[in-house]
Every structure is written in structure tokens, then in C-alpha cells.
Amino acid sequence: MKVLIAVNAYMKNKSQIAQSERIAEELTARGALAEIKKNFNLAEIENSSVKAEKYGFCVFLDKDKVAARLLEKSGLRLFNSAAAVEVCDDKMLTNIALANGGFNIPDCVYAPLCYHGDSNINEEFLHGTVQKLKFPLVAKTNYGSLGAGVVLIKNFNELANYEKKNLTAPHFYQKFIDCGCGEDIRVIVIGGKAVCAMKRRNLTDFRSNIELGGKGENYCLTPKLASLCEGVAESLKLDYCGVDILTDKNGEFYVCEVNSNAFFAAAERVCGINIAGRYAEYMLNKINSI
Ligand SMILES: Nc1ncnc2c1ncn2[C@@H]1O[C@H](COP(=O)(O)OP(=O)(O)O)[C@@H](O)[C@H]1O
Ligand SMILES: [Mg+2]
Incomplete structure (x- = not known):
């Protein structure tokens, strides 16, 4: 074939x-x-x-x-x-798709679209956002990967500067899930089955992406974590994905984002799983069963 x-x-x-x-x-x-x-x-x-x-x-x-x-x-x-x-490409559309579905997602405030770069920032909107999310909060562009569009904002001055710079780019603000350092769990799901989990940790950046210096290690895929990520993949109708999970200080999981094209090289290496092989197998079986 x-x-x-x-x-x-x-x-x-x-x-x-x-x-x-x-x-x-x-x-x-x-x-x-x-x-x-x-x-x-x-x-x-x-x-x-x-x-x-x-x-x-x-x-x-x-x-x-x-x-x-x-x-x-x-x-x-x-x-x-x-x-x-x-x-999945649009982080805010992912949040909307997952909301009301029984998944824990960090509180989000969507920034209204602005079509004119020379407009003044909407201070009323920014004050309302701070009231809801408190500092520090996380700003994200809807489109972005490898940690590039994700910023930690600590005060109103930083928030106003970020808003001005990103006024015409679709973006949103999110509650900061504090776990002490840049850390998340990347879970790979293939054909509805969670196959491995990798903890990523960065001691010098709140973003745990491997591309920004995060270090990956094999992580125990508990039934609770697996079923959460399998539910996310099923709800978004994904054949393959990497689900990024944040954990707060009480051990509560939050879905951070879902990557439809998650890179698997680091996960293959640290988890010792042939992810490409499992995905190839799944696709061929799926097509041959039609
Ligand atoms: N709300 C948040 N609270 C705490 N850390 C976060 C939050 N959102 C993102 N991060 C950190 O930033 C990293 C990158 O964010 P993510 O939304 O996954 O964007 P990207 O698509 O660029 O990977 C996450 O893996 C996590 O370490
Ligand atoms: Mg990510």
C-alpha cells in the first residue's frame, strides 16, 4: 500500500x-x-x-x-x-472543546480580537483578567509550539506591554498552575490508548519544553493519568497525540495543551517505547479493517 x-x-x-x-x-x-x-x-x-x-x-x-x-x-x-x-493547532479552541467535558483545565480569559494595531489597549479588560487569574498569570498565543508563544506575567506593567505587543494576534490568559518549577507530563496516546508518559522538568524556566532545556524522564503511567489522557484524545477524535499535563501542589492534574503532531523522539528514548512503530501498526490495522 x-x-x-x-x-x-x-x-x-x-x-x-x-x-x-x-x-x-x-x-x-x-x-x-x-x-x-x-x-x-x-x-x-x-x-x-x-x-x-x-x-x-x-x-x-x-x-x-x-x-x-x-x-x-x-x-x-x-x-x-x-x-x-x-x-489542536489553536490552543484556545482546544480549551473550548475540552470545557464542559469533565476535564480539569486551567481557568482561561480570552483576549478580544483587535483588527487595528494602533488601537489603545483595553485596560478594563486587563483589570478584569487580573481580578480573575491573579499574578503571576500565563499569556499564550493561540498558535505556537515548543514554548515559543508562552510567557509568565508577574505584574500589570508586564501585562500591559504583552497586550500591546500582541494586540492583533489571537491570544489568551491562563491561571498559572504552580508546581514549584517548570514541569509537566507528556503522555502519548495512540488509537485511544496511552502508551507512555514522560515527565519534563526545567529548573531555569517555567516552561518544561525539551527544546528550551527541559529534561525528560520516564514517568509512571498510572491508571488515573492514562484514563484522563485517553478521554482527552477520544473527545478530540485524535488517532495520535501528546497530551501535556500540569500538576498543582495538591497533585491535581490539569490539561495544559494537546499536540496532534507531538514529537516523539525524546519519549521514545526515555520511555524505551517504539512510538513510531505503534503508530504505524495502528494506522495500517485501521485501514485494513475498513
Ligand atoms: N497555565 C500554566 N501554568 C504553569 N505552567 C504552564 C502553564 N501553561 C504552560 N505552562 C508551561 O509552559 C510549557 C509550554 O506551554 P504549552 O501550552 O504546552 O505550549 P507549547 O505548545 O509551546 O508547548 C508547558 O509545557 C508548561 O511547562
Ligand atoms: Mg506543550
């Missing part, structure tokens, strides 16, 4: 390249013909319908929602689906 692995058209991050190659390797080991392709011209609208080359399925390693929807409309099964990728 021919399998398309779609990667971003401008991909240059080494981890992204390695991710696609590992999945290709494990699909090939199971008899598939895996083709890694940059995500441009893979599907087009022609004579009023969407045309694309035929594949058994597509491993969609990009976040480009338009490309995902085009490929899906051509009849291709995407792992993950276009809708799931879209919801």
Missing part, C-alpha cells in the same frame, strides 16, 4: 524531518510504500472537484488546515483528521 506522509512545505526543523523519517521507516518495515512529501500541490480544485494522487492513507504531519481539508475532500483518510488537527 502506498502511504503519503505530508510534511510542511517549508519544513526545516530537524525534529520534524526525523519524525517523518521514523514513521516512514516503521511503515516500510510493515510492507507499506511510504512517500514523504512536502505539503504543496498535493491536492487541487480542478473542474469543480478536488483532485489528488491516490494513496492508501495519509500521515498528516503538518498543521496546515486548508491543505488537510483539501486532502480529506479528495477522499484520503488523514491521520489525524483535518478537524482534529485544526482544533
Whole structure:
């Protein structure tokens, strides 16, 4: 079976390249013909319908929602689906999707959209936000990964500066879940099953991302943690994901974010699990059972 692995058209991050190659390797080991392709011209609208080359399925390693929807409309099964990728790409849409679902998520205040960069910041909105979330609070752009769009804000001056700088970028503010240092648990879920957990800790930054110096270690996947993350994946209809979990000082779990294209190299290394192999197996079984 021919399998398309779609990667971003401008991909240059080494981890992204390695991710696609590992999945290709494990699909090939199971008899598939895996083709890694940059995500441009893979599907087009022609004579009023969407045309694309035929594949058994597509491993969609990009976040480009338009490309995902085009490929899906051509009849291709995407792992993950276009809708799931879209919801996970936008952290606030993820929070909205999970809210009312029985999952603990940190309190969030969404910043109203502003279309004019020269507008004054809305101080009434900022004061209301501080009243709800207190300092320190966390600011996040809706789109962002590897910790890049996440900032800890300690006072009103920092908040006003952040708001001014990000006025026209979709963003939101979130309650800071204090656990003493930059720490979270990354849980990988494949086909509805949590397969491993990695604790990430950074002693010099409140963000635990490996790319910012966080150190990963194998973490015990308790039934409570596994069922929380499996519930999250099911609720967002994800075939594969990495769920980031924060733990407060009382040991309470909070869903921080959900990554539809979570890098797995560090988790494979520290947990000793063949994540790419399990994902390849899951996708092939799923397609062969249709
Ligand atoms: N509300 C929060 N309270 C405490 N720490 C947080 C909070 N949100 C994020 N962090 C820290 O910042 C890191 C990056 O945030 P995250 O939302 O996962 O963004 P990214 O997509 O950039 O990884 C998290 O892994 C966690 O260590
Ligand atoms: Mg994260």
C-alpha cells in the first residue's frame, strides 16, 4: 500500500524531518510504500472537484488546515483528521472543546480580537483578567509550539506591554498552575490508548519544553493519568497525540495543551517505547479493517 506522509512545505526543523523519517521507516518495515512529501500541490480544485494522487492513507504531519481539508475532500483518510488537527493547532479552541467535558483545565480569559494595531489597549479588560487569574498569570498565543508563544506575567506593567505587543494576534490568559518549577507530563496516546508518559522538568524556566532545556524522564503511567489522557484524545477524535499535563501542589492534574503532531523522539528514548512503530501498526490495522 502506498502511504503519503505530508510534511510542511517549508519544513526545516530537524525534529520534524526525523519524525517523518521514523514513521516512514516503521511503515516500510510493515510492507507499506511510504512517500514523504512536502505539503504543496498535493491536492487541487480542478473542474469543480478536488483532485489528488491516490494513496492508501495519509500521515498528516503538518498543521496546515486548508491543505488537510483539501486532502480529506479528495477522499484520503488523514491521520489525524483535518478537524482534529485544526482544533489542536489553536490552543484556545482546544480549551473550548475540552470545557464542559469533565476535564480539569486551567481557568482561561480570552483576549478580544483587535483588527487595528494602533488601537489603545483595553485596560478594563486587563483589570478584569487580573481580578480573575491573579499574578503571576500565563499569556499564550493561540498558535505556537515548543514554548515559543508562552510567557509568565508577574505584574500589570508586564501585562500591559504583552497586550500591546500582541494586540492583533489571537491570544489568551491562563491561571498559572504552580508546581514549584517548570514541569509537566507528556503522555502519548495512540488509537485511544496511552502508551507512555514522560515527565519534563526545567529548573531555569517555567516552561518544561525539551527544546528550551527541559529534561525528560520516564514517568509512571498510572491508571488515573492514562484514563484522563485517553478521554482527552477520544473527545478530540485524535488517532495520535501528546497530551501535556500540569500538576498543582495538591497533585491535581490539569490539561495544559494537546499536540496532534507531538514529537516523539525524546519519549521514545526515555520511555524505551517504539512510538513510531505503534503508530504505524495502528494506522495500517485501521485501514485494513475498513
Ligand atoms: N497555565 C500554566 N501554568 C504553569 N505552567 C504552564 C502553564 N501553561 C504552560 N505552562 C508551561 O509552559 C510549557 C509550554 O506551554 P504549552 O501550552 O504546552 O505550549 P507549547 O505548545 O509551546 O508547548 C508547558 O509545557 C508548561 O511547562
Ligand atoms: Mg506543550
